[in-house]
Amino acid sequence: xxxxxxxxxxxTITGTTLGAVYALVALGYTLVYGVLRLINFAxxxxxxxxxxxxxxxxxxxxxxxxxxxxxxxxWVAMMFVAAMLISGLIAVLxxxxxxxxxxxxxxxxxxxxxxxxxxxxxxxxxxxxxxxxTGWVGLDTTLRTYVANSRNNSGMPExxxxxxxxxxxxxxxxxxxILVVVGAIAIMVVLDQFVKRSRLxxxxxxxxxxxxxxxxxxxxxxxxxxxxxxxxxxxxxxxAVFYMLKIGITRYDAGFILGVKAFTAAVLxxxxxxxxxxxxxxxxxxxxxxGSAVVGTQWKDVVAFVLLVxxxxxxxxxxxxxxxxxxxx
Amino acid sequence: MRSTLKFAxxxxxxxxxxxxxxxxxxxxxxxxxxxGAAACQNFKIGMFGALTGPNANxxxxxxxxxxxxxxxxxxxxxxxxxxxxxxxSQGDPxxxxxxxxxxxxxxxxxxxxxxxxxxxxxxxxxxxxxxxLVTITPSATNPKLADNGWKTFFRALGNDATQGPAAAKYxxxxxxxxxxxxIDDASExxxxxxxxxxxxxGSAVVGNDTIQQxxxxxxxxxxxxKSSGADALFFGGYSPEAAPLAKQLRDAGWKGTFVAADGxxxxxxxxxxxxxAVGAVVTCxxxxxDIAPDFAAAYKAKYxxxxxxxxxxxxxxxxxxxxxxxxxxxxxSMVDFVKSYDxxxxxxxxxxxxxxxxxxxxxxxxxxxxxxxxxxGEIK
Numbered sequence: 001x002x003x004x005x006x007x008x009x010x011x012t013i014t015g016t017t018l019g020a021v022y023a024l025v026a027l028g029y030t031l032v033y034g035v036l037r038l039i040n041f042a043x044x045x046x047x048x049x050x051x052x053x054x055x056x057x058x059x060x061x062x063x064x065x066x067x068x069x070x071x072x073x074x075w076v077a078m079m080f081v082a083a084m085l086i087s088g089l090i091a092v093l094x095x096x097x098x099x100x101x102x103x104x105x106x107x108x109x110x111x112x113x114x115x116x117x118x119x120x121x122x123x124x125x126x127x128x129x130x131x132x133x134t135g136w137v138g139l140d141t142t143l144r145t146y147v148a149n150s151r152n153n154s155g156m157p158e159x160x161x162x163x164x165x166x167x168x169x170x171x172x173x174x175x176x177x178i179l180v181v182v183g184a185i186a187i188m189v190v191l192d193q194f195v196k197r198s199r200l201x202x203x204x205x206x207x208x209x210x211x212x213x214x215x216x217x218x219x220x221x222x223x224x225x226x227x228x229x230x231x232x233x234x235x236x237x238x239x240a241v242f243y244m245l246k247i248g249i250t251r252y253d254a255g256f257i258l259g260v261k262a263f264t265a266a267v268l269x270x271x272x273x274x275x276x277x278x279x280x281x282x283x284x285x286x287x288x289x290x291g292s293a294v295v296g297t298q299w300k301d302v303v304a305f306v307l308l309v310x311x312x313x314x315x316x317x318x319x320x321x322x323x324x325x326x327x328x329x
Numbered sequence: 330m331r332s333t334l335k336f337a338x339x340x341x342x343x344x345x346x347x348x349x350x351x352x353x354x355x356x357x358x359x360x361x362x363x364x365g366a367a368a369c370q371n372f373k374i375g376m377f378g379a380l381t382g383p384n385a386n387x388x389x390x391x392x393x394x395x396x397x398x399x400x401x402x403x404x405x406x407x408x409x410x411x412x413x414x415x416x417x418s419q420g421d422p423x424x425x426x427x428x429x430x431x432x433x434x435x436x437x438x439x440x441x442x443x444x445x446x447x448x449x450x451x452x453x454x455x456x457x458x459x460x461x462l463v464t465i466t467p468s469a470t471n472p473k474l475a476d477n478g479w480k481t482f483f484r485a486l487g488n489d490a491t492q493g494p495a496a497a498k499y500x501x502x503x504x505x506x507x508x509x510x511x512i513d514d515a516s517e518x519x520x521x522x523x524x525x526x527x528x529x530x531g532s533a534v535v536g537n538d539t540i541q542q543x544x545x546x547x548x549x550x551x552x553x554x555k556s557s558g559a560d561a562l563f564f565g566g567y568s569p570e571a572a573p574l575a576k577q578l579r580d581a582g583w584k585g586t587f588v589a590a591d592g593x594x595x596x597x598x599x600x601x602x603x604x605x606a607v608g609a610v611v612t613c614x615x616x617x618x619d620i621a622p623d624f625a626a627a628y629k630a631k632y633x634x635x636x637x638x639x640x641x642x643x644x645x646x647x648x649x650x651x652x653x654x655x656x657x658x659x660x661x662s663m664v665d666f667v668k669s670y671d672x673x674x675x676x677x678x679x680x681x682x683x684x685x686x687x688x689x690x691x692x693x694x695x696x697x698x699x700x701x702x703x704x705x706g707e708i709k
Contacts, residue, residue: 007552014548065604151382153569155576155601162580170556172582247545249573249601251383257543292549298515298539300549 004293009169011289017177017246019285020184024239025262026269026277027191028091028232034208034272035228038109041116042098044259045123046091046233050240051250052127053086054079055156056146063159075159076179079244084237091233092226094119100222120259128252156248180242187238188278191231195274200227208272264308270318279319283307369409370659373437374399374650375416377428377453377464378445382419383569386595387639388445391467393632394643395442397624400631402651411654414438418453420446422517425453433460439660440465440650440667442643447471448517457481463663465649467642470591470614471521475684483667483681485646485674486639487614487690489518492590493525495692495708496563496612500530503694503708504586504610506561508535510554512574514566515539522590523565535559540570547574551581560585567592572601579605586610594638599697609697610705615639617693617704621675645674 004011025047032040063075098119102112126133131150134140140147160179164172195201203224206214215221243258244250265284269276284304291303315321376395378388395413403410414435416428425444432438433456441457441464444450450469457464458479465483466474472490475482500506509530513523520539527534536557538550551574554562562578562585564571571593578587587605589598591613599606618625618636624644628636653666671680678689695702 003553003556007556010552010556011549014552018546018548149386149597151385152597153383153572153601155572155603158603162582164582174580176580247573248576248603249545251569253543254545257545289549289552293552296539297544297547297549297553298541300541300544 004290007170007293010171011293012286013168013171013173013177013181015286015289016282017180017242017285018288019265019282020181021239021243021246021258021281022262022265022285023278023281024184024187024235024242025258026265026281027188027235027274029263029266030269030271030274030277031204031228031232031235033266034274035204035211035225036099036103036112038099038112039116039263040094040099040229040232041113041259041263042094042119042123043091043232043236044255044262045120045127046087046094046255047236047240047243047258047262048124048127048250048252048255049090050083050087050237051244051254052154053237054083054241054244055154055250057082058157058159059145063157065158065161067159072159076241076245079241080238083240084234087237087240088230088233090123091229091236094123095226095229100225124252124255130252151252153249153251156244156250158248160245176245180246184238184242187235191235192274194231200224204228204231261304264304268308268311268318270321273318273320276318276320283319371409371412371437372439372654372659373412373414373435374647374654375414375432375438375441375443377416377425377432377441377443377449378418378468379420380415380417382421384420384446384567384595386568386597386637387468387592388417388420390637390640391442391445391643393628394467394636394640394645395647397628397631397640398644398647398651401648402655406655411651416441416443418444418446418449420449422448422452425449426456429453429456433457433462436660438462439654439658439663442467442646442650444469445639446518447474447521450474451517454479454482461664462660463650463667465646465667467646468591468639469518471517473521475686479685481664483685484687485642485649485679486676486687487692488686489522489525489590491690492612492614492692493522494529495694496522496588496590497526497529499610499612499694499708500526500561500563500588501533504561504588506559506586507533508557508559509533509561509563510536510538510557510559510585511563512538512540512550512554512565514542514564514570516542516566518592519565519567521565523563526563526565540566540574542566542570544570545573547577550574551577551583554578554585555581555583559583562587564589564593568595568598568601572598572606575602575609576605588612591615591638594695594702596637599700599702606697611695611697611702612692612708613638613695614690614692616641616676616691617695619704624675641674641676645676645679648674649679 028043057078098115128151130147134147162174162176203219207224265280266277269280287307288300288304292300379385380388418424444453445468447469458481463481467485470489472488500509511523511527513520575587587609589611594611594613615638653663658666680688682688692708694705696705
């Protein structure tokens, strides 16, 4: 306990950076749940593809440590573009292939859930087997940098060297920490405003509130669902960039644990509620860090899930407990 | 253990998917090429270890060594070639028993090189013992494996009971670290090793932590290490976790020396940890290439790279089995043949004691320099 107090700032800041990543991924779960009442279990893979997209674009552009400020900004910008593009694309594709055909046939929700789990495995394994997939078309030597050792960790060139910017309590806050937290919050604000003010955002809220009335009022439901997946994917892409800047290592199964955590964060905050997902992400990131400080790192996941169970016991709808439709956001 | 329950399902599915795609078999000589000589038994030897999956590099380094031994043998015995059967466990103990059964059921298999890791050895070796199928592991280093009374268990290298003290000694005497910190990954291998290091360093240890395999964010551990004022860190575990851990320690401004053991002696650690790997030290009972120049040259000629962790041990293990086949041994008589084996291999004098432990053991230290593990000599 004393240890927790001694290192309070250090744990808080590292917990916040990870929480920001959870929160951004959690948005994808919560958005899709809001409009479709479906847990998109393949969302974790959408995130994972984002990590690879951001990694490869840096490799492709020859990113390395010690670049000039201009170069670094360019690389990071390209990471965002690539990751958001690929993650958004995968999410939209996922909806097209794995969910829309089921919806058209009025399949029960359970079927969509199984389709989601299946899609998750397909996407993850496809990344894990990319070496063989490219081998079939004879590209495995040309694309060696990207596909070799496809089941191993892929490390990112360190384009931003973490440097302490200022000291808070006992912790030296680095440039990467600042970038991640500030960047994530900025993106969240943009999303919040998008859902609140834009025409498409209004459509999302309308479908979430009452799909049939929304359709009667002239909202194109399929289009809204597609946009929802796209937005969720883009958020996951942004999360992937922050993850790669902070952690810097990814793997074909990197989405799994993070996906479970982000889903937890979404439930924690109240699934279907945007601000709830954000709050849930930060709460989870912090709780994990404090928890592992008090009872040991190997208990990290236990702490996270005990917290989830406790909160759901007392607040079954999560911390903020409103659905996307009812929420004013 | 390498897996927790929640990974069991995805891993099982991954295994199915992999199985469907066929294992990438290195360059196994074509099977069934012989059959001319009437006496030819078409014997096979097995390679049991991670050939795919996150720890595949370690398995493949061994497999390369085994294939080299097979090439040598088959050149001399062109009329009755021995082939290699791969049992790809992905380093996962939950998959090991089924693979062991597969190997046992194949009566042509007279000996196994492996299982490569300690966790899978613990899971698979009882079955091998019962079936009387000899196993020579070129890399599983948990000391307790030899205490089970398995008569088919042989280990072609030093165990963690020698590696652990050597690592502790290096931290104490060479690094002169006064405040070491110890982290393990709760695996059969990592925890066993870390506990020995903890014991040997005694009261000097300023802190302990345990992480989980597949973990990627180590911020809580990093905070612990930093706030303890540690000047050296011993990590008992494998490279997939070691790389992000080392990187995050350095990102947080920690300046001490990162020390790990053979499970981290894998190029992917250097590639993924980047600048954070520089200066890191790994201990390894594996013999550096310069001790066996002929082997190193042959390896380089075939694979166009230097022999890596346990390639030599893999070669030696396979050679023992192949010598047995040449001497006309079958699965049953192979156990005694290996037990009484006493010849010089490329890594050391190959001779086993009554528990199946190698009787000639050396531990070496390697340092990461210029993107490679460079031998800095034996730890004596």
